[in-house]
Amino acid sequence: MQLQLISLVLIFLHSMEYIDTQQASRIRRHKKLHPGVSHGCQGGCATCSDYNGCLSCKPRLFFFLERDGMRQTGVCLSSCPSGYYGTRSPDINKCTKCKADCDVCFNRNFCTKCKAGLYLHMGRCLDICPDGFEANEQHMECKAIVHCKVGEWSQWSPCSKRGKTCGFKRGEESRTRETLRIPSASGDACPAMKEKRKCVVQRRKCRKGERKGGGERKRRPNKEENKEENQESRQEERDTDNREESENKNKTEHRRRKAQNKQRISTAGSSVQ
Numbered sequence: 001m002q003l004q005l006i007s008l009v010l011i012f013l014h015s016m017e018y019i020d021t022q023q024a025s026r027i028r029r030h031k032k033l034h035p036g037v038s039h040g041c042q043g044g045c046a047t048c049s050d051y052n053g054c055l056s057c058k059p060r061l062f063f064f065l066e067r068d069g070m071r072q073t074g075v076c077l078s079s080c081p082s083g084y085y086g087t088r089s090p091d092i093n094k095c096t097k098c099k100a101d102c103d104v105c106f107n108r109n110f111c112t113k114c115k116a117g118l119y120l121h122m123g124r125c126l127d128i129c130p131d132g133f134e135a136n137e138q139h140m141e142c143k144a145i146v147h148c149k150v151g152e153w154s155q156w157s158p159c160s161k162r163g164k165t166c167g168f169k170r171g172e173e174s175r176t177r178e179t180l181r182i183p184s185a186s187g188d189a190c191p192a193m194k195e196k197r198k199c200v201v202q203r204r205k206c207r208k209g210e211r212k213g214g215g216e217r218k219r220r221p222n223k224e225e226n227k228e229e230n231q232e233s234r235q236e237e238r239d240t241d242n243r244e245e246s247e248n249k250n251k252t253e254h255r256r257r258k259a260q261n262k263q264r265i266s267t268a269g270s271s272v273q
Contacts, residue, residue, distance in 0.1 A: 064077050156174070
């Protein structure tokens with residue numbers, strides 16, 4: 001019985017010695033592959049070496065190789081630098097390089113910011129924007145061309161002259177419309193937003209205290225305005241008199257010709273008899 005117990009103890013000790021030997025061998029092999037490997041690293045590294053920097057990262061961090069001349073050193077980052085995007089996998093989270101013309105990307109096939117001189121369009125970097133788009137120099141991207149859009153015309157305003165709605169015959173009326181959509185740099189420009197036209201009203205004198213222009217109290221005209229208005233009134237009266245005189249002349253001439261024709265017809269009848 002004692003011999004069996006001693007045999008079991010010897011077998012156990014021999015097994016432990018074998019395990020220690022195998023473990024030491026693995027450590028030696030790992031040190032040959034990664035000289036100076038340490039588990040007590042800083043800066044987010046899970047394992048590291050004095051020469052190569054980080055060899056693996058702590059959870060949620062991205063492994064990235066920084067280049068210094070011919071040498072590359074591993075670092076662990078919370079987000080990838082410009083020109084790279086992060087990919088996650090069960091084995092390792094790492095930073096992968098974007099396409100050559102892309103400065104910032106979501107993945108290899110979708111860019112979010114282009115290199116200098118290129119315009120971003122739907123995840124791609126272009127030299128020239130496609131048809132229907134224009135280059136936005138401020139954000140360096142292609143924007144859809146926007147054309148102007150306007151609303152309907154308003155009603156014509158009351159006929160007025162120098163803000164007054166009475167005391168004149170010929171004046172001016174206007175109408176407006178609103179801009180519903182402002183055009184972009186390459187879009188169609190907006191048409192006229194305001195129109196004016198001449199108007200004629202039945203001339204009447206302004207009543208005492210009558211307001212003008214839809215609400216403003218009547219302003220006493222100055223001498224120049226009075227002079228100009230009197231000149232226009234006299235001109236209108238002369239024009240009216242000229243028209244009436246011309247009409248009267250035409251009527252007189254018409255009656256004279258009618259009388260002459262009647263006389264000719266009467267003379268011709270007498271000759272026949």
